[in-house]
Structure formats: C-alpha cells, structure tokens
Amino acid sequence: xxxxxxxPASEEALAEIIRDHAARQAPLVIRGGGTRPVGPPVTxxxxxxxxxxxxxxxxxxxxxxxxxxxxxxxxxEALLAEHGQRLAFEPMDHRPLLxxxxxxxxxxxxxxxxxxxxxxxxxxxxxxxxxxxxxxxKGEILKSGGRVMKNVTGYDxxxxxxxxxxxxxxxxxxxxxxxxxPETEATLVARGHDAHRAVxxxxxxxxxxxxxxxxxxxxxxxxxxxxxxxxRLEGRExxxxxxxxxxxxxxxxxxxxxxxxxxxxxxxxxxxxxxxxGQAEAVWRISLKPTDGPVFLDLLERxxxxxxAFLDWGGGLVWLLVPEGGDAGAALIRDQLAALGGHAxxxxxxEETRRAVPVFQPEQPRLAALARGLKRRFDxxxxxxxxxxxxxxxTATEHS
Amino acid sequence: xxxxxxxxxxxxxxxxxxxxxxxxxGDEGLITDPVETRAYECDALSAYRCPPMAVVLPKSTGEVSxxxxxxxxxxxxxxxxxxxxSLAGGALPTADSIILGVSRLNRVLEVDYDxxxxxxxxxxxxxxxxxxxxxxxxxxxxxxxxxxxxxxxxNIAMNSGGAxxxxxxxxxxxxxxxxxxxxxxxxxxxxxxWADLPGYDWLALVTGSEGQLGIVxxxxxxxxxxxEGARPILLAFPSNEIAGAxxxxxxxxxxxxxxxEFMDRPVLEAVERFVGAGYPECEALLIVEVEGxxxxxxxxxxxxxxxxxxxxxxxxxxxxxxxDAARIWAGxxxxxxxMGQINDYICxxxxxxxxRLPDVLRDIGDLARKYNLGVGHVFHAGDGNMHxxxxxxxxxxxEFARAEAMGAEVLKLCVAAGGCLxxxxxxxxxxxELMPAQFSRADLEAQMDVxxxxxxxxxxxxxxxxPLALSAPRRERARAAAPSPGRAA
Ligand SMILES: Cc1cc2nc3c(=O)[nH]c(=O)nc-3n(C[C@H](O)[C@H](O)[C@H](O)COP(=O)(O)OP(=O)(O)OC[C@H]3O[C@@H](n4cnc5c(N)ncnc54)[C@H](O)[C@@H]3O)c2cc1C
Numbered sequence: 001x002x003x004x005x006x007x008p009a010s011e012e013a014l015a016e017i018i019r020d021h022a023a024r025q026a027p028l029v030i031r032g033g034g035t036r037p038v039g040p041p042v043t044x045x046x047x048x049x050x051x052x053x054x055x056x057x058x059x060x061x062x063x064x065x066x067x068x069x070x071x072x073x074x075x076x077e078a079l080l081a082e083h084g085q086r087l088a089f090e091p092m093d094h095r096p097l098l099x100x101x102x103x104x105x106x107x108x109x110x111x112x113x114x115x116x117x118x119x120x121x122x123x124x125x126x127x128x129x130x131x132x133x134x135x136x137x138k139g140e141i142l143k144s145g146g147r148v149m150k151n152v153t154g155y156d157x158x159x160x161x162x163x164x165x166x167x168x169x170x171x172x173x174x175x176x177x178x179x180x181x182p183e184t185e186a187t188l189v190a191r192g193h194d195a196h197r198a199v200x201x202x203x204x205x206x207x208x209x210x211x212x213x214x215x216x217x218x219x220x221x222x223x224x225x226x227x228x229x230x231x232r233l234e235g236r237e238x239x240x241x242x243x244x245x246x247x248x249x250x251x252x253x254x255x256x257x258x259x260x261x262x263x264x265x266x267x268x269x270x271x272x273x274x275x276x277x278g279q280a281e282a283v284w285r286i287s288l289k290p291t292d293g294p295v296f297l298d299l300l301e302r303x304x305x306x307x308x309a310f311l312d313w314g315g316g317l318v319w320l321l322v323p324e325g326g327d328a329g330a331a332l333i334r335d336q337l338a339a340l341g342g343h344a345x346x347x348x349x350x351e352e353t354r355r356a357v358p359v360f361q362p363e364q365p366r367l368a369a370l371a372r373g374l375k376r377r378f379d380x381x382x383x384x385x386x387x388x389x390x391x392x393x394x395t396a397t398e399h400s
Numbered sequence: 401x402x403x404x405x406x407x408x409x410x411x412x413x414x415x416x417x418x419x420x421x422x423x424x425x426g427d428e429g430l431i432t433d434p435v436e437t438r439a440y441e442c443d444a445l446s447a448y449r450c451p452p453m454a455v456v457l458p459k460s461t462g463e464v465s466x467x468x469x470x471x472x473x474x475x476x477x478x479x480x481x482x483x484x485x486s487l488a489g490g491a492l493p494t495a496d497s498i499i500l501g502v503s504r505l506n507r508v509l510e511v512d513y514d515x516x517x518x519x520x521x522x523x524x525x526x527x528x529x530x531x532x533x534x535x536x537x538x539x540x541x542x543x544x545x546x547x548x549x550x551x552x553x554x555n556i557a558m559n560s561g562g563a564x565x566x567x568x569x570x571x572x573x574x575x576x577x578x579x580x581x582x583x584x585x586x587x588x589x590x591x592x593x594w595a596d597l598p599g600y601d602w603l604a605l606v607t608g609s610e611g612q613l614g615i616v617x618x619x620x621x622x623x624x625x626x627x628e629g630a631r632p633i634l635l636a637f638p639s640n641e642i643a644g645a646x647x648x649x650x651x652x653x654x655x656x657x658x659x660x661e662f663m664d665r666p667v668l669e670a671v672e673r674f675v676g677a678g679y680p681e682c683e684a685l686l687i688v689e690v691e692g693x694x695x696x697x698x699x700x701x702x703x704x705x706x707x708x709x710x711x712x713x714x715x716x717x718x719x720x721x722x723x724d725a726a727r728i729w730a731g732x733x734x735x736x737x738x739m740g741q742i743n744d745y746i747c748x749x750x751x752x753x754x755x756r757l758p759d760v761l762r763d764i765g766d767l768a769r770k771y772n773l774g775v776g777h778v779f780h781a782g783d784g785n786m787h788x789x790x791x792x793x794x795x796x797x798x799e800f801a802r803a804e805a806m807g808a809e810v811l812k813l814c815v816a817a818g819g820c821l822x823x824x825x826x827x828x829x830x831x832x833e834l835m836p837a838q839f840s841r842a843d844l845e846a847q848m849d850v851x852x853x854x855x856x857x858x859x860x861x862x863x864x865x866x867p868l869a870l871s872a873p874r875r876e877r878a879r880a881a882a883p884s885p886g887r888a889a
Contacts, residue, residue, distance in 0.1 A: 367599065
C-alpha cells in the first residue's frame, strides 16, 4: 500500500497538519528523504519535509548557512564546494548500507545527528548546528539558537532536536557554521597490524600536533587479505606532505601515502560502511572509548559471537556485522558495553528484529524518565514518530 | 532589576533547615555567619547584591545529593555557584535561597592521553585543567579570559568560550560527559569518554542551562594536542568598517585563524595609557593568530598580510619571536583592566553575524551619542561575539540607569541584526527581561517546559533566565504543589 505522503510547502501548512493530527491523535511518520530508516518500524501517515527546500541565507565570509530542512544534502554540498567550503562533519550516506533509495535531506542529517570519520576533530552534526526552527507535536512553530557562532541565550533546543529523530518536533529550517574546505588530502596506510597495535598507532597519531582528520582500521578480511590502518591529513599540498613525513617518523614502520582522489575513496568506504553494503546480515554501530574498541572485539570473540568488524574514530567507533538470528547479538553486545561503557545502535536488521530488539541503547531509568517527560511536553498527543525512540512505558508515579 | 520577595515560610523555618543541612555536610561545609556569607552576596555583576540564607560547600557528589534532597523536601531555592565570576548575575542568590558552591569539589579524577580526555570534579578552575596536561603536550581548548578563577561548573552552565573558539568551539563542543545531581538529589551520569549520546542530547541541554537543570559535580572534557607553534600578526586600520571588511576577506579566503581580536580607538587609548602597549596610532586594530609549524605559520601569515594590504592598513606588524608575540597580546589581555581604570563599565555580550560588523558598530556609536555615554569595543571578531563596554560613573545612579537603558538598546540591535542577546556570558538576571526581544512566548514556554521536566519544583536558580512575569505561574504552581514541611508547619 502506498499513499502519497503529506508534503507541506510552508511552515504554517506543516503546523496545520500537525495540529489536525494531534487533535485526532493520528500518528505521523516523519520523513526527510527517507534514506535512513533506522529504528523500530513506525506506523502512521507519512509526512515529508521535501517541499520545504531552498537556501535561506549563505554568507561564506561569515561561515554561515541557513537552509530549509527538506533541502537535498547534495545541493548544499555542491553550493558550499563552489565557495571552497563544506560541512565539516562529513555526513554518512546511509543508502549503500541500508539499501534505501531517495534523496538525503539536510533535515534528515540533523534529525539523526549523522556524522562521519572527521567527527573526531570536527564534532558531529550537532556541533556545527547553530540553530533550528521546528514545529512541535502541538503544532507550535518554535525556534532556538540562531545563525551566530556563539549563543547562550536560552536553552539549546536546537541541539536537542539533533538526534531526536523527529520525535519531539519536525525541523523546518536549520543553520550551520560551515568551514573552509582544504586544498587537498592524503592518507597514510600501514598494512598487517592487528587491531590492538593499530589503535595504539592511531592514538599516537591523534595525540600528535599534525592535525589528523581520519583514523581507521580495517582488518584483513575486509581489506583484501591484508589489514589496513589509515590516517588522513588535510590542508595545503606542501603542509600535508611535511606533516605526513613528520607523522611517519613519529609512528615508525612502513606507511604508504595515498593521495587526493584515491584518498577520498578510502574514506568514502569508511564513512558509508561500504564493506557491509549489499549483505543481508545485521549491522551495529558502537561508540566507546577508543582503546576499548579492540578489547570489545576480543570479548565478542571470547563469547563466541561470529562477526566481522572495522574501526573508525581511532578505535572509538566499531562497525559490526553479525548474523540476524535471535537478538542479533544484542544482549551479548550490551553486556560487554555495560562493563566497558559506551552505546550500541542496531543500524541494520529486518523489521522483525528491529521490532523485537531495542534499536537504541536503553538509558538509565532516570534519563529514560526525562525522555518520556520531554516527549509528553513537546508531543502530548504522541503523534510524532510514536515508538521510535521512547523507552518502555512510563510508570504510574511519573507525571509531566 | 527585581527579585521576588523572599518566601516567608522558608525564612520562618530557617533554623530547622540549617540544622538539617549541617547534618548533611558538617560544620566545615556550612557557612551561616552573615559576615562570611557576604562574600557570596554577588558574582562579577556586582551592581546586584543579596545575601543568601546560608552557603553550603559540599566535598563530594554524595553530599551534594543529600543537600539537594533536603532542599527539595523543604522547597528551598538553590543558587549553584562555581567561582562566582558570572557577568550576568547567574550566581546571585536570593534571601530565601542557599548558595550551593562546588569549590571544594576540585580534584582531577583521571587523565587519559590515549583517549584524549580528562575527568575532573566540576569546581576545578578552567586554567588548572590545562595546567594538568600541558607538560605532556595537551590543552583544554575553551579559554575564557577569567580562566584563572572560573570553574568548569560555571563554564558548563554558561557554555563559556574564549579567544580560541573560532577554531576549537565553545564548551558544548569540548564536553564529553557529566555527573549531575538532579533537583531531587538523584545522581545521573550523562555521556562519557566516547562520542555521541544514545538518546536525546542531554549534554547539550545541560550546557548553557545556567544551573537551572541540575548540579554538575564532575565533567569529562576533551583534551587536544598542542599545536607546534602559534604566532599573531597585528593589523592597524583607519576605520572600524575597513577592519571589519578585512575580517570578512580573511575568512572568505579560506583561512581559519585560531583567533581574530578587535579593538577600537577608545580601548586602544586606554591600553596605551595604562600598559604602554606600543600599538600603532589607528582607529581599529586586529590581532590575528595562526597555528602550526614554522613553515605553515609563515605561509598563513603571508596570505593574511596580502589580504590586509588590499585594505590600506596603517601598519602591519608580524611577530618574529615569542617576545614580539607577547607584546602584541599584552595590550589585548589588559584591555578590560585598562578600561576599568578609566571608568566603570557595563560589559555587553551580544553576538552578531560577522557580515554586519561595520553597520552595527556604527549604530552603537549613534546610540552612545544619543545617551551621551562613552563606549569602547574589544571583542572576538571572527565569531561576531561583541563586547561593547558602556562607560559610566558608578557613583551617579542616574548615569547607571542611562547606561543600562543604552545596554538594552544595544542588545536589541544585535538581535535585530540577526544575532543574539548573549554569546557567552549567559542571561542570568541581567538579560532575563530582554528575552522576549529574541524569543516568542511559545519559544520561552517550550524552554520552561524543559525546566519543568528536570526541576518540577523550580528550586534551581528559579528567578533567572526567564522574564519574571512569564515564569511566575510555573513557580507558584510548583510551590503550591510541593508538600513542603515548611508550608505544612
Ligand atoms: C574578567 C572576566 C572575564 C571574563 N571573560 C570571559 C570570557 O572570555 N568568556 C566567557 O565565556 N566568559 C567570561 N567571563 C564570564 C565568566 O567567567 C564565565 O561565565 C564563567 O564560566 C563562570 O564560571 P564560574 O565558575 O565563576 O561560575 P559562577 O559565576 O559561579 O556561576 C555561573 C553560573 O553557573 C551556575 N553554576 C555554577 N556551578 C554550577 C554547578 N555545579 N552546576 C550547575 N550550575 C552551576 C551558576 O548558578 C550560574 O548561573 C568573564 C568574567 C570576568 C569577571
């Protein structure tokens, strides 16, 4: 069954739809381009922001971009590139991994707080987000933050919206601090290291003053027979070269320098999790203390969970491929994290598994209660992506 | 500035409440002597003062939790305090509140270079965090000018920034996790030495919430490797407009300096008079600092020089060595002090889009003439965070009132230019009533909804941030609903 999604062309029209649905308690599935279907399946009428598109304001000399939430990400990236700038957080494209189709929008990027390998230095999407306009579940048009880089006027509801996946409000406009794009990039590649040795090298590189902007490790089974430890440098041509030389001396051993477009391809592979694209098995995204990355993988091995995995963020991000069966390893994975610290998201799995297994890491009871409290305030009718992020039902003693 | 009348029910139970607090933190953790509590009657916005009922200085998270449980039960307002350097009255107490200070919570708990973080208790001063790691080649990036005194707790509450935020961001970009005591005393941990949060972004909500959502007792902070070197260049211009245009051109050229600082003539004159900085005679001065290896610095500075030369500079002075660099920075670092020598001043903190710098500077000049007051500018130009200093005579109440009125107009001007009321100092009591200039009623109600969820009894800094009349119904509802022993008695 496919019905045409609701696609309001103005903030006011969007607010009207939400007010109407709230009055009827009719649930809405909130979409940007629909390319990042992460989370348990949600049912309701689909509402998409794609008709809210366009650049409101772009001032390269102020490093500022304000855009409507439904604007295609690719359009934004092209515009910025024309002016030698970019979104620093390097948003992942989920389509290859999830087999999804459609056009990623900037609102979707913000809602899911998407980032990429450069997150280790540039932060996630929320770090360069300066402000947002959104419509709450009550149908009120609200704003927070603005378009300036420093702003502590009132609570930061804009960043609250980032990563809230449309459960507290529907984004209509977002503003960013953009950054200059470097002249070029290069990647240092070392082969044959195990994960422990690789993360030790990556930590050393990230602790150096030479501006590492990517630090990943792919084991032999995912890198064509010989493991690859990758370190990215960006900047002016001569600076990249000399910093590369200094790093190699600092780290020791053999490093090959891969340049320009070839380097870009290496990081696209990491960013978009291409080693796990086009397969049927479940994929987890695990964020933990970087040096715990290899420790965590050892623990999985010891507990007999068959898997493939690679590391980004200097070891702090584990991309994990496991068989779909049972709980897709959820209990085992989260038990290890309970001891180590960190959190795991089931990014890819069948609908059935995503219904049965908590996709997002369950929070401490008090934080879960706060989440329910916010949901009740911002979306009292419970119509925005119901069930997508809410922890299990509230207890009787909680009140809003 | 108005503070609501203290709650007589609380004042009536003062002795009983203090006895319970004494039990929780011992004699050494409780200050009730009116002479001693006077040190806590204001923060750095010293025009506003009010002695608290008592000052409580716990020495562990557990003690903070016990204190909060008591205050929650008793319905006693709590004014959280780090080092009291807030410029917005964020740490200003009310007569029926206790100050809950975290200054004795100041230990370093963990330093981890492999994972590039440090875990500290929140009362630790900002500078001492960097000092803890700098001999090993690391630093903590947010560096407010008050860093010798201010605490990480206050930095988190105000989302503080510093001279280097253009490149490294502000507190929210460098904070990985907190331990926090909720209004009812429950202890929660948010985040940790890893990236992102699994659910809603509690860290972003807490950062900049001005002590209204919980008491932060520990923080996990990102530390960064120190650059190989850094060097400033000084650019002197014949007008504010030209200096502003040069800033825009530097950024448009794809250069991201770590700092771009701006000073105008009144500030330059004060600096010259009091520290003899030896700056060139000019209307506007920029200090631009870049980082990297020697060769990289040379290359960047050459590009900046080339851009500046297109703007008819009066003088360009490049630091050749450390001593040169220190001389260039000396004047900037003493600017606030030098201005203070000349006059009392109100330091504003509005932020504007960088592209609007020249016209906003001009409009502020017009306002100064209209109000017949002096104004000076010294600020972070790269990120548009202005700090207009409005000069007045503190012994003349009429002039103070005029200065405050002009301040309010300047901040509204910043909002109208696409900016905001406060970039890094916070709203506190100072800018509370101006919030409707930036936010709609619904925007503010949504923010107060968040406060309701975290602090349903409105005991944490209840009379700050929101216009009093707007928060009154919620504060009164919370008070009426609270089964406070005070009111039951
Ligand atoms: C000379 C001078 C220069 C300054 N320069 C800068 C600058 O460059 N950049 C900048 O950003 N600021 C600057 N400031 C402002 C001020 O230093 C910052 O706001 C600082 O972060 C306040 O820290 P504090 O520890 O003194 O906090 P306090 O003044 O004690 O409190 C500030 C706020 O934090 C709350 N709070 C305190 N402790 C806690 C806690 N444990 N949990 C929850 N809330 C808490 C308080 O209730 C209050 O609302 C300057 C101030 C001065 C006096």
